[in-house]
Amino acid sequence: MASCAQQTEALVSHRPPLSTLTPAELRRRLHSQHGLRLQLGRFVAGIRSNFDSVADGLQALYADYPVAADDDFCDYPVEVRSSGLRRYVRPQAIFRFEGTQPFKPLPGNQAVAMLEWGLNWVFTNHAQHYLIIHAAVLERDGLGLIMAAPPGSGKSTLCAALALRGWRLLSDELAMIGLDDDLLMPLPRPVSLKNQSIDIVRQLPGQPVIGPIAHDTAKGTVAHMRAPRASVEAALTPVQPRWIVFPQFAAGHALDIEAHGKAHTFMQLVSNSFNYPRLGVTGFEAMGRLVDGCDGYTARYGSLDQIVPALESICTRSA
Amino acid sequence: MSRQTDTHLARALATPEFTERFDARDWEALIGQARTSDLLGQLAERLRDAGRLESTPSQVRFHLDAALRIAALHRDSLLQELAVIGDALQSLDQPVLLLKGAAYAVAGLHAGRSRLFNDIDLMVAKEVIDRAEGALFRSGWRPTHLNSYDQRYYREWMHELPPIEHMTRGTVIDLHHTIVPPTSGHIPDAAQLIADARPVVVPHCPDVFRVLSPVDMVMHSACHLFFGELQKGLRDLYDLHCLLVEFSPEAGFWAALLPRARAQQLEYPVLLALRFAQRIFGTDIPDAVATECRTRLAARPAGALTDHLIDASMYPLHPSSDSPWRRARRQILYARSHWLRMPLHLLIPHLAYKAFIHDDGKAA
Amino acid sequence: MNRVLWSLVTPEAMSVVNWPDGSVLYNARTTTTTMLTRTAGAIVARLKAGAADTDALAGLWPADDDLPLLELLDALARHGILRAAD
Numbered sequence: 083m084a085s086c087a088q089q090t091e092a093l094v095s096h097r098p099p100l101s102t103l104t105p106a107e108l109r110r111r112l113h114s115q116h117g118l119r120l121q122l123g124r125f126v127a128g129i130r131s132n133f134d135s136v137a138d139g140l141q142a143l144y145a146d147y148p149v150a151a152d153d154d155f156c157d158y159p160v161e162v163r164s165s166g167l168r169r170y171v172r173p174q175a176i177f178r179f180e181g182t183q184p185f186k187p188l189p190g191n192q193a194v195a196m197l198e199w200g201l202n203w204v205f206t207n208h209a210q211h212y213l214i215i216h217a218a219v220l221e222r223d224g225l226g227l228i229m230a231a232p233p234g235s236g237k238s239t240l241c242a243a244l245a246l247r248g249w250r251l252l253s254d255e256l257a258m259i260g261l262d263d264d265l266l267m268p269l270p271r272p273v274s275l276k277n278q279s280i281d282i283v284r285q286l287p288g289q290p291v292i293g294p295i296a297h298d299t300a301k302g303t304v305a306h307m308r309a310p311r312a313s314v315e316a317a318l319t320p321v322q323p324r325w326i327v328f329p330q331f332a333a334g335h336a337l338d339i340e341a342h343g344k345a346h347t348f349m350q351l352v353s354n355s356f357n358y359p360r361l362g363v364t365g366f367e368a369m370g371r372l373v374d375g376c377d378g379y380t381a382r383y384g385s386l387d388q389i390v391p392a393l394e395s396i397c398t399r400s401a
Numbered sequence: 402m403s404r405q406t407d408t409h410l411a412r413a414l415a416t417p418e419f420t421e422r423f424d425a426r427d428w429e430a431l432i433g434q435a436r437t438s439d440l441l442g443q444l445a446e447r448l449r450d451a452g453r454l455e456s457t458p459s460q461v462r463f464h465l466d467a468a469l470r471i472a473a474l475h476r477d478s479l480l481q482e483l484a485v486i487g488d489a490l491q492s493l494d495q496p497v498l499l500l501k502g503a504a505y506a507v508a509g510l511h512a513g514r515s516r517l518f519n520d521i522d523l524m525v526a527k528e529v530i531d532r533a534e535g536a537l538f539r540s541g542w543r544p545t546h547l548n549s550y551d552q553r554y555y556r557e558w559m560h561e562l563p564p565i566e567h568m569t570r571g572t573v574i575d576l577h578h579t580i581v582p583p584t585s586g587h588i589p590d591a592a593q594l595i596a597d598a599r600p601v602v603v604p605h606c607p608d609v610f611r612v613l614s615p616v617d618m619v620m621h622s623a624c625h626l627f628f629g630e631l632q633k634g635l636r637d638l639y640d641l642h643c644l645l646v647e648f649s650p651e652a653g654f655w656a657a658l659l660p661r662a663r664a665q666q667l668e669y670p671v672l673l674a675l676r677f678a679q680r681i682f683g684t685d686i687p688d689a690v691a692t693e694c695r696t697r698l699a700a701r702p703a704g705a706l707t708d709h710l711i712d713a714s715m716y717p718l719h720p721s722s723d724s725p726w727r728r729a730r731r732q733i734l735y736a737r738s739h740w741l742r743m744p745l746h747l748l749i750p751h752l753a754y755k756a757f758i759h760d761d762g763k764a765a
Numbered sequence: 766m767n768r769v770l771w772s773l774v775t776p777e778a779m780s781v782v783n784w785p786d787g788s789v790l791y792n793a794r795t796t797t798t799t800m801l802t803r804t805a806g807a808i809v810a811r812l813k814a815g816a817a818d819t820d821a822l823a824g825l826w827p828a829d830d831d832l833p834l835l836e837l838l839d840a841l842a843r844h845g846i847l848r849a850a851d
Contacts, residue, residue, distance in 0.1 A: 180437060
């Protein structure tokens with residue numbers, strides 16, 4: 083009997099990418115009761131929306147993602163809808179998961195961003211049996227780099243830059259470590275960018291595709307970069323973690339990479355973890371194994387040109 | 402739509418074989434209803450017990466396995482928390498009753514397996530409740546409702562003190578001295594309940610805890626369900642069903658249940674409990690008891706309307722079960738912290754990057 | 766030297782992992798995660814196996830520069846990790 087992973091692989095290889103849907107068909111599914119069933123890593127999200135901007139955003143950012151059939155099982159039904167009467171005056175975007183509304187409404191022009199934040203919330207809340215760290219995750223040479231830092235640290239810009247240079251993207255926000263296998267579970271999604279980093283990334287080589295821009299959000303100006311197709315196509319292959327880096331960007335700073343002892347790395351990761359406290363001794367042991375198998379560093383830098391080559395020299399299998 | 406889905410959760414819990422010919426739509430409804438009702442772990446347990454986990458499609462099974470794992474974490478947390486509480490209340494030298502979920506778990510009952518835990522409900526004799534609260538304050542719990550109106554509401558009108566929350570871990574204790582609000586018009590004999598309570602053992606914990614006797618436990622579960630706000634109607638009714646199934650073979654249980662409930666002036670909620678458990682979960686109730694139950698309920702005024710209202714609350718608050726009720730906020734105890742209120746960084750108060758053991762303030 | 770017997774306050778709830786740069790202690794009872802020096806970590810690991818007197822704890826690991834063993838043990842006791850019984 084095929085393993086779970088093999089069954090899922092077999093299914094996915096037969097699913098066409100979203101780019102094969104006509105715009106009309108895409109909208110029809112978004113408006114239908116069962117939603118557009120989009121494969122995100124090992125999950126299928128059922129997405130419903132009556133916003134045109136969401137349809138456009140999906141087309142731009144999720145073109146390479148497999149589309150599941152209506153009668154495939156949907157793990158997480160979500161919707162971003164404009165509310166009733168206000169739809170015509172100043173529409174609001176409301177996010178719902180399974181009939182519940184976890185957030186207050188946002189202005190309608192933030193619908194695409196809301197879908198992204200909503201999906202992050204769903205995965206964070208319903209994959210509690212993973213050790214989840216607030217980090218970008220990329221793969222190089224078959225091994226995983228975890229870049230852990232609080233929001234505003236430049237992590238997403240760096241993540242986008244590395245992805246454009248051919249590193250496989252597993253996630254820009256969520257490092258999800260299996261408690262049984264200690265592997266990083268891929269969940270590649272559009273890389274969220276804020277304010278100046280949108281322009282920085284737009285100018286990087288590698289043909290970045292940037293989706294719709296939302297202004298005046300709670301986080302400033304927000305946009306997303308499409309995940310590279312190869313990353314999406316490899317989304318069912320987990321990765322063994324090998325390097326843990328805490329990036330700290332400060333304009334004008336010189337490059338300064340400092341290796342950490344494992345106890346220090348442990349404590350810093352704990353403060354970047356969403357759910358470590360909830361996992362009890364299981365979390366402690368998983369974190370211990372994670373840290374044990376990795377080299378940890380703090381990397382202070384002032385520009386991408388400094389940090390990218392440094393990471394590429396650290397993160398090689400032979401090192 | 403292939404079939405009606407609104408009773409999927411109740412039917413799967415009652416008879417796991419019901420899932421045999423489920424298609425994707427059915428599984429979505431079932432998992433969604435279970436998630437919404439906080440019953441996913443217990444559903445997984447039920448399927449596992451019935452040997453049906455292996456035949457569940459792998460995409461679905463992922464969620465069931467996850468729920469079992471999370472429930473195990475909840476249970477570990479609960480036991481640790483009870484050990485702390487046991488230490489704190491040892492000096493009382495009085496029995497401390499565990500109520501509801503914590504009781505089911507510690508007593509090894511089916512209703513306690515693979516469940517999520519919310520606040521910890523404790524009951525002590527009225528004469529010692531202030532001392533008990535004081536002992537908990539000394540161990541780090543703090544009041545949550547500070548205005549005098551709230552305080553009076555709880556102390557005078559309800560049957561419990563306002564919930565108290567631990568200052569670092571965020572766990573919440575509801576301390577009771579009886580099992581229903583005095584204002585409900587029902588006055589059970591709390592001393593009798595305590596006298597008949599049975600000791601239970603919590604690992605690495607002083608022997609202070611007891612649980613209600615089987616009949617009293619069913620009675621309390623029924624009271625909790627029908628005097629509460631019915632927001633978790635299906636979950637609480639499932640607990641009742643599990644208790645009835647577990648205690649049914651015990652000699653004297655059925656013979657004692659209704660008479661005991663009458664003696665404690667709590668017959669009505671128990672009658673309702675039996676009716677709805679049988680209706681929703683098909684609980685096996687001896688004919689004599691079922692007949693008595695029907696007769697007594699038929700004699701009540703406004704019975705049909707009450708029936709209808711209660712019935713509406715026994716459906717999961719999920720689109721697939723078409724419930725007219727709006728979903729209420731719920732608190733989920735998770736790793737002994739309050740999910741929605743406490744920011745993560747407050748859960749790790751002693752986080753130390755350098756060796757904190759140098760207590761004179763020098764950095765290591 | 767007096768025969769003070771040391772033990773962990775809640776040994777069944779405590780786990781420790783040791784590395785060259787320090788140790789990390791998890792206390793499931795209090796849900797706290799704490800970093801300790803390597804010496805302190807070695808002491809906790811030893812006591813998890815059972816109570817030990819002060820002599821047995823000396824020399825478990827090259828001591829930290831400026832903290833004599835007794836002061837370290839007192840500090841760990843003050844932080845609710847160890848307790849002493851005569």
